[in-house]
Amino acid sequence: MIDVREGTRADRDAILALRGRCFAGEDPEKQDPRFWEWEFGQGGRFFVAVDGDRVVAHLGFVPQLKMLAVDAMTDPDSRRQHLFSRVVECARDTLRNDVDFSCAFQIREAVLPAMVRGGWRPAARAFVLVRPLVVAPSRGLAVTQRLGGTEQPSDRATEQPIPSHLHWRFLENPLWKYDIHANDDAYVVTRRTMLRGHDSVAIADLGWPKGKERAGRALLREVFAKGRAEGAQVAAVLITLAHPALPVLVRAGFLPSPHRFRFLVNYFGTDFGTPRKQKRWPLTWADTDHL
Ligand SMILES: CC(C)(COP(=O)(O)OP(=O)(O)OC[C@H]1O[C@@H](n2cnc3c(N)ncnc32)[C@H](O)[C@@H]1OP(=O)(O)O)[C@@H](O)C(=O)NCCC(=O)NCCS
Incomplete structure (x- = not known):
């Protein structure tokens, strides 16, 4: 039985283990618990799908651009079962109580459909x-x-x-x-x-x-x-x-x-594209967690 919920600090090591399975050899510093504490320990949020003691899907948020979605990942053995989509929905339904919008940089195509179904929409392009x-x-x-x-x-x-x-x-x-x-x-x-x-x-x-x-x-x-x-x-x-x-x-x-890269925004509970929501986005790598 898979449980989809907001994560806690107690999930940290299981999340890092998932990262190891999803991104072997990529950004190895992100597997360091010190990096995780820096990234999520001061106002970060994260949402997980859990199967027993294993985290099998994850989406994190760091407190920049209100809440910036980062670290989308599903266990290689559990993909295409809509687990990531469920995590995205859980994140949206939880975060909308606390912030009025959330952003994301979409780097890989496979992430886009779940994010779009969850309400994130392309708002700018970063070159x-x-x-x-x-x-x-x-x-x-x-x-x-x-x-x-x-x-x-x-x-x-x-x-x-x-x-x-x-x-x-x-x-x-x-x-x-x-x-x-x-x-x-x-x-x-x-x-x-x-x-x-x-x-x-x-x-x-x-x-x-x-x-x-x-x-x-x-x-x-x-x-x-x-x-x-x-x-x-x-x-x-x-x-x-x-x-x-x-x-x-x-x-x-x-x-x-x-x-x-596409820059996505989800204005929670409002219609995207109304004039007051259309905003120019002057962004750099500082607005990502990537570099
Ligand atoms: C991207 C990722 C998180 C998707 O996880 P997932 O749990 O398999 O996603 P879902 O099952 O919720 O997929 C939702 C939709 O996204 C699309 N999709 C997902 N994976 C896809 C793929 N490999 N190729 C094409 N479309 C894909 C499909 O439209 C899918 O809906 P459908 O199955 O009804 O057609 C997962 O593939 C992953 O961890 N990839 C490696 C890590 C990564 O690249 N993360 C992004 C960092 S920027």
């Missing part, structure tokens, strides 16, 4: 843009700071010029470490990672006030120089068309890659 980093001598790396693992995140958080709602995202992750480039008017957050086999400087987030594009451009040059000096092949960014930094990125040489 991965890339810019080759040609080999060149390193020049002035200026104010770049690497956040060291020994530093106290809470102390750093008060010093960093990134928006406060991103402190959890970038300063408290136990395993992913970010570089925060900042000047008086702008910030660019990066993480060095492999993307589709390319050694990349991923721009996780960036921002500056209107009229301060020059400050943003200066930081991007700094990011490119540091990436080149460290041997990275490309810079990459995930961004929607509504993001104000897009023109600066295009002028800086970023080009569209083949990778793009």
